[in-house]
Structures are given as C-alpha cells and as structure tokens.
Amino acid sequence: xxxxxxxxxxxxxxGRVAAFRTLVYLFVFLDLLIFTPWVRSHASVPxxxxxxxxxxxxxxxxxxxxxxxxxxxxxxxxxxxxxxTGRAPRLLGWTVFALYFExxxxxxxxxxxxxxxxxxxxxxxxxxxxxxxxxxDATLTEAGGWALRVTQISVVCxxxxxxxxxxxxxxxxxxxxxxxxxxIIRRGTDLADLIAQVPxxxxxxQFGIVAFELLSPLIFVVRDRWRYRGIAxxxxxxxxxxxxITISFAPHLVAMTAFLPLxxxxxxxxxxxxxxxxxxxxxx
Amino acid sequence: MDTLTAAGRTGRxxxxxxxxxxxxxxxxxGVDDDFPFGPFxxxxxxxxxxxxxxxxxxxxxxxxxxxVPLTERNTGIRRAEIEGxxxxxxxxxxxxxxxxxxxxSHNPGAPALVEVRIVVRREGVRDSxxxxxxxxxxxxxxxx
Numbered sequence: 284x285x286x287x288x289x290x291x292x293x294x295x296x297x298g299r300v301a302a303f304r305t306l307v308y309l310f311v312f313l314d315l316l317i318f319t320p321w322v323r324s325h326a327s328v329p330x331x332x333x334x335x336x337x338x339x340x341x342x343x344x345x346x347x348x349x350x351x352x353x354x355x356x357x358x359x360x361x362x363x364x365x366x367x368t369g370r371a372p373r374l375l376g377w378t379v380f381a382l383y384f385e386x387x388x389x390x391x392x393x394x395x396x397x398x399x400x401x402x403x404x405x406x407x408x409x410x411x412x413x414x415x416x417x418x419x420d421a422t423l424t425e426a427g428g429w430a431l432r433v434t435q436i437s438v439v440c441x442x443x444x445x446x447x448x449x450x451x452x453x454x455x456x457x458x459x460x461x462x463x464x465x466x467i468i469r470r471g472t473d474l475a476d477l478i479a480q481v482p483x484x485x486x487x488x489q490f491g492i493v494a495f496e497l498l499s500p501l502i503f504v505v506r507d508r509w510r511y512r513g514i515a516x517x518x519x520x521x522x523x524x525x526x527x528i529t530i531s532f533a534p535h536l537v538a539m540t541a542f543l544p545l546x547x548x549x550x551x552x553x554x555x556x557x558x559x560x561x562x563x564x565x566x567x
Numbered sequence: 568m569d570t571l572t573a574a575g576r577t578g579r580x581x582x583x584x585x586x587x588x589x590x591x592x593x594x595x596x597g598v599d600d601d602f603p604f605g606p607f608x609x610x611x612x613x614x615x616x617x618x619x620x621x622x623x624x625x626x627x628x629x630x631x632x633x634x635v636p637l638t639e640r641n642t643g644i645r646r647a648e649i650e651g652x653x654x655x656x657x658x659x660x661x662x663x664x665x666x667x668x669x670x671x672s673h674n675p676g677a678p679a680l681v682e683v684r685i686v687v688r689r690e691g692v693r694d695s696x697x698x699x700x701x702x703x704x705x706x707x708x709x710x711x
Contacts, residue, residue, distance in 0.1 A: 291583065292576065294568055324643025327672040329665040332644070332652070337600045387602070393644065394651025396599035398609045405586070412579070424569040429579050433586075444594045445607035451595075452606075453613030460613035461695040465620040468690045468697050479697055486695055 298546035376411025402538030
C-alpha cells in the first residue's frame with residue numbers, strides 16, 4: 284500500500300501544474316470553437332430528440348433550449364479563458380468543470396456517446412482541487428502531483444479498459460473481425476483506402492491494437508527514457524488513427540500531456556526574454 | 568514543498584478509489600448511458616470477416632426532386648446520432664420530421680423538403696477487406 288500511495292502523491296513542480304492548467308483550459312476554449320462545434324448546433328435540434336444520459340436524468344438536467352445551449356457556450360468560453368490565467372483556481376476550476384460537464388451532457392444525449400475524453404474530464408476535476416500554482420515555480424506540490432497522476436491513470440485506463448470492452452462486446456473474434464475495414468468504409472481517408480487493399484494488414488493492426496492496449500499500464504513502471512518513448516508511441520497511434528479514419532481524440536491527447544515535463548515549455552517567458560535582449564543589444 | 572494534510576490525502580485517496588471502482592464497474596456491466604463511467608467501447612464490435620459494412624446517410628428531397636444530403640453541418644444532427652436512434656426512426660418514421668425541422672431552422676430560406684429518408688448503403692466485405700461493391704436500402708421514409 285505504501286509504495287502505491289507514494290506513487291499517487293509523488294510531488295511535481297508547481298510550474299508543471301500551472302502549464303498543464305493553462306493548456307487544459309485553453310483547450311476548453313478551442314474545443315467549443317474548433318474541435319466539437321457541432322455541440323452548439325444541438326441548440327436548434329428539436330427537444331424530442333434529446334434522450335438524457337443517466338447523469339442528466341439523476342441530477343436532473345433540463346432539456347436543452349437555444350437559451351441554455353448558447354448560455355453555457357458563452358459563459359464557458361469566458362470562464363475557461365479566465366481559468367487559463369491561473370487566477371482563482373478553485374472557484375474558476377469548479378465552474379469550468381461543471382459547465383463543461385453539462386456541455387458534454389448536451390453533446391452526448393442525442394443518440395451517440397463519445398469515448399475520447401474521460402482523461403480530460405478527470406483533469407478538469409483534479410485541477411480544481413489544486414490551489415495556486417505560478418508558471419516557472421519549482422516548488423514541489425503533492426496536491427498537484429496527485430492531480431497529474433490521476434489524469435495519467437485515466438488516460439491509460441482509456442486504453443487498457445478498451446481492450447476489455449472489445450472482449451465484452453466483440454469477443455475474442457475481434458482481432459480477426461472486419462472492424463477496421465468497416466471503420467475505413469464508413470470514414471476512411473484515401474490513405475486508409477490504400478492500406479485496406481493490403482491483405483491481412485488490417486487484421487495485423489487489430490492484433491497490434493489489443494497488444495498495445497493491454498501493455499499500456501507498463502508506462503508506469505518503465506524508466507524515464509522509455510516512458511517518453513511510450514508516450515510518443517501513444518501520440519503516434521493517434522496520428523495514424525487521424526490520418527486513416529479522421530478520429531482525433533483531441534481531449535485525450537491534451538490530458539496525456541500530464542506525462543510530460545510541461546514546466547519547461549515557457550512560451551511567454553521566451554518572448555519576454557527575447558524582447559528584453561533586443562533593446563540591450565541595440566544599446567551596445 | 569507543499570505537503571498534503573492527512574485529511575487531504577485521505578479525501579483524495581477515497582475519490583481515486585470511488586472513481587476507479589465506478590469506471591471498473593462501468594467497463595464490466597455499464598453501457599453508454601452511464602457516461603462518463605461507461606465502457607470504452609469505441610470500435611469494440613466484431614463484424615464477421617465477410618459481413619457487409621453499413622454506411623448510413625440521411626437525404627432530403629426538395630419539391631423539384633433535388634436530393635439534399637442531410638448532415639451534421641446542415642442539421643446539427645450527427646450521423647452516429649441518427650444511427651443511435653435508428654430503431655425509433657424505423658418504428659415511427661414520422662420522427663424524421665424533427666430532422667426536417669432541424670434542417671429548416673439551420674437553413675432559413677432553404678426550399679421545404681417533401682421527403683426525408685434514411686438510406687443504408689451496405690458495402691461488401693470479404694476476408695476483412697472492402698470489395699468495392701454495394702447495395703442501397705431505404706430503411707425509413709417520411710413525407711409531410
């Protein structure tokens with residue numbers, strides 16, 4: 284138990300939490316505008332087509348109207364931007380989490396549930412529990428370590444438990460089925476159409492997918508260098524998925540940055556330093 | 568270093584265990600309805616190696632006979648959402664009126680539709696590879 288709790292609360296620099304926070308909240312902003320703009324168009328879909336998810340019935344959340352959908356959209360847009368600055372992390376964090384969750388209920392209560400954002404939702408909830416964290420601050424924080432760790436675990440669960448879903452819904456025959464051929468027929472790119480012509484390649488890919496999903500938890504036990512290679516492989520998997528069937532899993536990709544030393548990415552600091560240097564150089 | 572209090576640790580540990588248990592239960596017994604704890608069942612079905620692949624589309628017909636594809640872009644309804652509620656559309660094709668209404672409210676000024684239909688194209692598959700052949704079937708049709 285002791286090593287497990289130590290791993291769960293392994294501290295990280297506050298700067299990493301700050302960078303992850305900015306990235307996650309900026310993604311909410313972009314998700315509304317660019318990645319899943321269709322959610323907003325549920326505003327003018329008749330309420331009869333709304334079939335609320337269990338959580339929507341339990342709470343109980345109202346049937347979306349244009350006012351509700353556009354209201355959540357605009358308030359979420361503004362609060363996500365404010366949260367990205369790192370100010371009022373708990374108040375803004377919980378507000379964004381609640382609004383984004385409602386946004387997801389609006390998104391997925393019309394007959395189709397997506398599976399690309401469990402890790403992202405966990406990141407939103409966990410970030411709201413971490414207090415202030417300044418960019419570049421090297422002070423270690425256990426609360427921040429836990430938030431990043433549970434996001435990492437959720438990301439890996441998305442792979443690992445997907446293997447069990449395949450066994451449950453498809454059975455052992457999944458690996459030799461025509462599931463990828465079907466996906467390519469329904470939404471394949473030109474590249475995918477080419478790949479589909481190669482005998483047995485799709486079946487080989489299906490074996491590969493199950494192997495990678497079952498092995499994904501190893502990411503937690505390998506050393507740094509192999510962990511980063513593993514993460515690069517995960518990202519590579521999604522690049523191929525996007526190139527062949529245009530499924531991006533964008534929120535999942537953002538959550539996966541919880542594995543990276545984000546505190547080293549300081550775009551504003553780099554720009555500031557550049558400007559600080561320029562006048563000095565001109566003076567000499 | 569910022570260390571957590573004993574209460575802070577316990578609360579977080581409990582939250583982790585509860586969420587983990589819900590996700591595990593969702594994977595074993597859950598369905599999509601249990602979002603966000605439902606099973607990660609994307610592409611989890613196992614269609615047979617020679618089983619045709621259904622490719623669904625929704626079409627509207629204007630009074631002049633022109634066929635308009637009804638998509639996420641011009642109705643706000645995703646194809647997967649049509650497929651998710653397919654049984655309801657087949658049992659009661661008049662539900663397609665909602666799709667026509669969504670199209671009308673997304674495209675004010677567009678000619679009214681005299682027919683809305685769901686067409687399933689079955690693409691041939693052999694040895695888990697597409698054959699390039701297909702047949703179309705209209706599975707639900709509604710005329711105002």
